[in-house]
Amino acid sequence: MIRILLSAVSVMMVSYLLPGVSVTSFWVAFLFSLLLAFLNYTVKPILVILTLPLTVLTLGLFLWVVNTIMVLMAATFINGLTISGFGWGLLFSLVLSITNTFLFDISKR
Numbered sequence: 001m002i003r004i005l006l007s008a009v010s011v012m013m014v015s016y017l018l019p020g021v022s023v024t025s026f027w028v029a030f031l032f033s034l035l036l037a038f039l040n041y042t043v044k045p046i047l048v049i050l051t052l053p054l055t056v057l058t059l060g061l062f063l064w065v066v067n068t069i070m071v072l073m074a075a076t077f078i079n080g081l082t083i084s085g086f087g088w089g090l091l092f093s094l095v096l097s098i099t100n101t102f103l104f105d106i107s108k109r
Helices: 002-017 026-042 044-050 052-057 062-077 086-108
Strands: 021-023 081-083
Touching: 002 021, 002 026, 002 086, 021 026, 026 044, 026 062, 026 081, 044 052, 044 062, 052 062, 062 081, 062 086, 081 086
Parallel strands: none
Antiparallel strands: 021 081
16 A cells, blocks of 8 residues: 555655656545556556567567556546656656656555
């Protein structure tokens, strides 16, 4: 549960950095983080297997696209979170991953 809260903090931070992403409240960021965790646990493994040839051909870079798809999928179900296109989704996914890694590392100490 702490990871979900930290992820919600990351979503809020990244939404302030990127003009193509808007979040109306912390509650919306929390729900988005919860749904994203669920989708990453259930849908992402299937997408990774289906896109394995592309992932191998791009030396793993296609996983960024898979992460972006997961973020955009979660954003479509959450009212109050808006991502203004695939490019902003890709950037949001990348910065969110970096921010989450940083916050999760700090929380372990």
